[in-house]
Amino acid sequence: xxxxxxxxxxxxxFLFTSRIIPGSVTMRGKTFQGQSVRYDCYKDELLLLTxxxxxxxxxxxxxxxxxxxxxxxxxxxxxxxxxSEKTLSGFVNVLSKGNASLFVKYSKDVLILxxxxxxxxxxxxxxxxxxxxxITTRISNRxxxxxxxxxxxxxxxxxxxxxRIRVTAKAPESIKPxxxxxxxxxxxxxx
Numbered sequence: 001x002x003x004x005x006x007x008x009x010x011x012x013x014f015l016f017t018s019r020i021i022p023g024s025v026t027m028r029g030k031t032f033q034g035q036s037v038r039y040d041c042y043k044d045e046l047l048l049l050t051x052x053x054x055x056x057x058x059x060x061x062x063x064x065x066x067x068x069x070x071x072x073x074x075x076x077x078x079x080x081x082x083x084s085e086k087t088l089s090g091f092v093n094v095l096s097k098g099n100a101s102l103f104v105k106y107s108k109d110v111l112i113l114x115x116x117x118x119x120x121x122x123x124x125x126x127x128x129x130x131x132x133x134x135i136t137t138r139i140s141n142r143x144x145x146x147x148x149x150x151x152x153x154x155x156x157x158x159x160x161x162x163x164r165i166r167v168t169a170k171a172p173e174s175i176k177p178x179x180x181x182x183x184x185x186x187x188x189x190x191x
Contacts, residue, residue, distance in 0.1 A: 001054055001056060002055040002056060008119070008120070009119070009122055010119045010120065010121045011121055011122035013040050013041065013042035013108055014038050014040055014041065015039040015040075015106050016068070016070045016071070017038075018038070020036045020037065020038050020049045020055075021068055022034070022035070022036065022037075022069040023035050023067045024067045025046065025058065025063060025065075025066045026065045026066065027062045027063055027064065028062060028064070029064070036048065036049040037066065037068065039077070039091065039106075041106045042122065044060070044091055044107070045060060046060070046091070060090075063079050063091075065079055075093055076093065076094045077094070078091070078092055078094050087129065087136040087137075088103060088136055092129075093172075095173070095175075096179045096180055098180075098183035099182070099183050099186040100130055100131070100132040100149065100183055100186075101130065101179075102130055103130075103131065103136075104126060104172040105126075105127045106124070106125070107127075108122045108123060108125065110122060110123075126169065126170065126172060128169055130148055130179065139169070141168075141169060142167040145178065149178075149182050152185050152186075155185060156182055156185075160178060165178060
């Protein structure tokens with residue numbers, strides 16, 4: 001059973017909302033739809049509300065992935081194995097898959113005595129990664145993205161400009177159409 005050990009900290013440790021929200025959980029190849037969940041991105045743990053009203057902290061090693069339904073959107077998370085060789089570990093939001101894949105890692109930090117010099121405060125962290133040619137690279141701005149997609153740089157730049165896309169690390173969804181476009185270009189390459 002889960003207990004909130006951070007009740008004295010301002011804000012909360014959960015992604016999007018502290019409320020329990022609809023979702024699904026995939027464990028050992030089986031998907032359980034219609035679950036009531038919330039994601040603790042401070043500890044990188046998934047919590048599940050049982051039909052008895054008890055909140056359980058699920059065994060992270062058994063979870064392959066999960067979804068969260070929030071704000072009329074479905075967020076798909078995959079559990080990346082904790083491995084010192086990998087850039088990504090834990091639960092990661094998968095925005096796009098293809099020749100170039102787009103991932104977002106959400107986390108929270110605690111700022112000590114950040115509120116009136118009396119209370120600690122949770123702060124959000126969003127890190128964006130693109131995996132291309134088996135290499136995962138962190139993206140902080142438009143320049144990073146264009147350097148990574150250098151083989152189609154001019155076409156990608158023209159696409160961003162013609163569609164008035166504002167690529168920003170604070171809005172990972174702004175990068176998704178660019179990655180999807182890049183992947184569509186890769187499919188048209190004659191081999």
